[in-house]
Every structure is written in structure tokens, then in C-alpha cells.
Amino acid sequence: MQAFDTKTASCADQFLLKAIAEELRLPLNRITRLAELGYLLKDENALANHLKAIEHNSNLAMQLVEGYLIGLQLAGSQQNLDLEPVSVGSVLNDAAHQLSGIAGEYGIDLEILIHGRQRLIMGNPRALRAAFLNIGSTLIASQPRNSGHSSVTLASYPQGALMIAGVYGNQSIVTRREWRRAQGLYGRARQPMKSLSATNGAGLFVADTIFRAMASELRPSHHRKQHGLAASLSLSQQLQLM
Amino acid sequence: MAQVLLVEPDISLAESYSKALQRHNHRVVVSSSAQTAIDASDQTRPDIVILELQLAVHNGIEFLYEFRSYPEWQNIPVVILSMVPPSEFSSNSVLWKELAVADYFYKPHTTLNQLIGSVQYLATAPA
Numbered sequence: 001m002q003a004f005d006t007k008t009a010s011c012a013d014q015f016l017l018k019a020i021a022e023e024l025r026l027p028l029n030r031i032t033r034l035a036e037l038g039y040l041l042k043d044e045n046a047l048a049n050h051l052k053a054i055e056h057n058s059n060l061a062m063q064l065v066e067g068y069l070i071g072l073q074l075a076g077s078q079q080n081l082d083l084e085p086v087s088v089g090s091v092l093n094d095a096a097h098q099l100s101g102i103a104g105e106y107g108i109d110l111e112i113l114i115h116g117r118q119r120l121i122m123g124n125p126r127a128l129r130a131a132f133l134n135i136g137s138t139l140i141a142s143q144p145r146n147s148g149h150s151s152v153t154l155a156s157y158p159q160g161a162l163m164i165a166g167v168y169g170n171q172s173i174v175t176r177r178e179w180r181r182a183q184g185l186y187g188r189a190r191q192p193m194k195s196l197s198a199t200n201g202a203g204l205f206v207a208d209t210i211f212r213a214m215a216s217e218l219r220p221s222h223h224r225k226q227h228g229l230a231a232s233l234s235l236s237q238q239l240q241l242m
Numbered sequence: 243m244a245q246v247l248l249v250e251p252d253i254s255l256a257e258s259y260s261k262a263l264q265r266h267n268h269r270v271v272v273s274s275s276a277q278t279a280i281d282a283s284d285q286t287r288p289d290i291v292i293l294e295l296q297l298a299v300h301n302g303i304e305f306l307y308e309f310r311s312y313p314e315w316q317n318i319p320v321v322i323l324s325m326v327p328p329s330e331f332s333s334n335s336v337l338w339k340e341l342a343v344a345d346y347f348y349k350p351h352t353t354l355n356q357l358i359g360s361v362q363y364l365a366t367a368p369a
Contacts, residue, residue, distance in 0.1 A: 025350055033258035036354050040262055106253050197251035197298035
């Protein structure tokens with residue numbers, strides 16, 4: 001891992017660090033309370049469920065940290081990502097696998113939709129997976145409850161010379177206008193997006209930082225009656241010629 | 243035993259707090275937003291409200307202003323259990339003066355036993 005010089009971190013980086021620290025409190029708080037509840041209830045049948053939930057939340061926290069590290073490295077040192085031809089479908093499958101535990105805990109169906117001819121894009125698989133995990137975990141925590149069926153979909157489809165890849169849910173969490181406003185408020189306001197409550201949306205901004213390092217950006221989008229955030233990713237021209 | 247309205251947007255934390263309170267024989271109704279919390283207050287007549295300030299659309303302070311505007315809910319104890327540290331509010335804040343907050347807990351520093359202790363105290367304390 002390359003060294004990250006905090007002395008040269010800009011004000012924007014400090015906002016990012018603050019937002020990330022706040023965001024990480026949620027899974028860590030869940031873990032602490034679940035562990036405490038395990039002691040309190042002393043119910044062996046419930047203990048297995050608590051341990052599973054602790055495992056899911058620990059895993060989520062580690063995945064978020066992974067994304068934040070990439071985001072901080074990119075924001076702090078102007079470092080470029082090493083790009084290579086990547087299958088978006090494969091990355092989405094990987095991210096969905098990582099998110100399945102926490103989605104189950106929230107009672108949300110997790111789906112993957114890979115449409116059309118899947119061509120390779122130029123990207124960094126580790127950073128892409130971290131970006132989709134960050135968007136996915138934010139959308140899972142933000143879906144409506146007590147209103148019947150809720151699902152979150154990880155989707156990719158070709159559009160012209162690009163591949164669109166994003167994460168979508170039943171609940172619209174941000175419009176284009178709100179997203180622009182949130183980008184200005186990010187790090188300065190406790191709740192940059194009013195539609196989010198348990199989370200401050202730091203994961204979405206980290207994902208945006210990652211996509212920007214791949215000459216793209218995260219944008220509010222909709223797909224098959226679901227709302228979410230997606231990025232347009234450039235195809236690998238080199239492999240298209242082969 | 244008290245009827246508790248827990249206003250908590252995170253499903254996992256809500257479940258942990260609910261189970262811990264239920265173990266001490268309190269009845270718990272969970273709401274994830276300010277609007278559903280007002281509806282739940284109307285339907286369940288809570289003895290105690292536990293409230294997160296960071297809620298989607300309308301925040302916890304907005305909920306409290308509306309909640310306190312109804313005469314029948316003005317004396318119901320409200321406990322803040324929030325990710326927002328209490329140091330962000332001064333001792334003269336409207337939270338204590340106008341909105342009559344009974345207790346304030348900062349989530350990362352608050353154990354389940356501390357929350358249960360506060361609810362037990364408020365449930366038995368004279369109004």
C-alpha cells in the first residue's frame with residue numbers, strides 16, 4: 001500500500017475522513033450492540049443469529065474500510081488507478097456475494113441483472129468492487145421497510161460505446177439536483193442527503209471518487225422502475241480489436 | 243412495564259434495542275421515520291419515547307416540535323439516543339428548555355444496560 005501523507009491532505013480530504021469516520025460508526029455500533037445483546041439474552045438459539053449478524057456487519061465494515069482507503073489514496077495523493085480490462089458482470093457478482101449477508105439481515109432481496117452483450121471495460125477490479133459495495137450498502141440501509149417487498153439490484157448493460165453499471169432500489173434516494181447539492185454539502189453537513197438517515201452517504205461519495213479515477217462519475221439513474229446510482233464505464237478498445 | 247416508542251432508522255440497531263427492552267418486559271413499537279412515529283404515537287399511546295435525531299426527510303427535532311405540540315403528549319418522557327453527540331447542544335438548548343428531553347445518550351458510548359436503566363427509571367418515576 002502506498003503511503004498516504006496526511007500533512008498534504010487538503011480540506012476536501014479532511015471532509016472525506018470525517019464523513020468516513022462517522023459512517024463507520026454504524027456497522028461498528030451494530031456489532032457492539034449485537035455482542036452486548038448476546039450476553040444479555042443468554043439464549044443459545046438466538047446466539048447463532050447474533051453471531052451471524054456480527055459476522056455480516058464486521059465483513060461490511062471491512063469492505064467499507066477497503067473502499068475508503070482507495071478513495072483516500074485517490075483524493076489525497078492524486079494517484080491514478082492501474083486500469084485493466086475488467087468484466088463488470090463479474091465484479092457485480094462479487095459485490096453481490098459480499099452484500100448478500102447484510103441484505104438478508106435487512107430483509108431485502110438482492111438481485112443481479114446483466115443485460116445485453118457484456119464487453120470488457122477499462123477499470124480496476126478492486127476499486128470497482130469497493131465502489132459497488134459502498135453504493136449497495138447505502139441503498140440497502142435506505143430502502144423502505146414495513147411496506148412489503150423491497151429489493152436492491154446490481155445491474156449492468158451496454159449503451160453505445162459504454163457499459164452502464166449501477167445499483168438500484170425501490171426507494172429513490174437522490175435526484176440529480178439533490179446529488180449536486182449533496183456534493184457541495186458533503187463533509188460540511190451532518191446529513192448531505194435528506195433521504196438518508198442511518199447513513200450519511202459517505203460510501204456514495206467514495207464510490208464517486210473511485211469512478212472519477214476511471215474517467216467516469218456516479219450519477220442518479222433509474223432502471224426497470226427502480227432508482228439508484230450508476231456510472232458509464234469506457235470499453236476496453238484494445239480487446240475490441242482482437 | 244412501559245409502552246416504549248423507539249424511533250430508530252437502522253433496522254439492526256432497532257432490533258437490538260427492542261430485544262433488550264422486551265427482556266425487561268417493556269412493550270416496544272419501532273418507527274423508522276418522524277411521520278410514522280407520529281402515527282405510532284397516536285395508535286399506541288407510548289409511556290416513553292426513545293428518539294434518534296438523524297432521520298430521513300424530517301429530523302428528530304422536527305418530530306419533537308410536532309410531538310410536543312399535542313397537549314396529551316407534552317408530559318411523555320423523551321429520551322434521545324443519537325449518533326449526534328450531546329456536546330453539539332448547549333445546556334440552554336431548546337432540547338431541554340422547550341422540548342423537555344428527559345435524557346440524552348450518545349449512541350457509540352451507550353450500553354444497552356444504560357438505556358434499560360433510563361427507561362426503568364422513567365417508567366417508575368412519578369410524572
